[in-house]
Amino acid sequence: xxxxxxxxxxxxxxxxxxxxxxxxxxxxxxxxxxxxxxxxxxxxxxxxxxxxxxxxxxxxxxxxxxxxxxxxxxxxxxxxxxxxxxxxxxxxxxxxxxxxxxxxxxx
Numbered sequence: 001x002x003x004x005x006x007x008x009x010x011x012x013x014x015x016x017x018x019x020x021x022x023x024x025x026x027x028x029x030x031x032x033x034x035x036x037x038x039x040x041x042x043x044x045x046x047x048x049x050x051x052x053x054x055x056x057x058x059x060x061x062x063x064x065x066x067x068x069x070x071x072x073x074x075x076x077x078x079x080x081x082x083x084x085x086x087x088x089x090x091x092x093x094x095x096x097x098x099x100x101x102x103x104x105x106x107x
Contacts, residue, residue: 016028
């Protein structure tokens with residue numbers, strides 16, 4: 001998304017020095033640091049409020065069940081699925097329970 005390389009960063013630095021001037025540059029950098037720190041604090045407080053609302057509503061188990069990064073989801077075993085598809089030679093076959101569900105839906 002924001003893919004800055006060294007040439008782009010160098011152009012930005014040169015433009016800032018030209019427009020702001022070397023005397024005011026330290027003050028501008030301090031001000032930008034304060035703004036970045038405040039934005040980071042706002043992001044932190046919002047996430048803490050969200051977590052608090054989730055705890056109050058007893059929705060932690062729902063959040064954990066949809067968070068696949070933690071690996072606590074008992075519904076899906078990625079290693080077993082990999083072994084299953086490797087045994088099939090990479091071809092996809094519907095498990096028997098899915099075929100039964102489709103057969104019931106047609107009736």
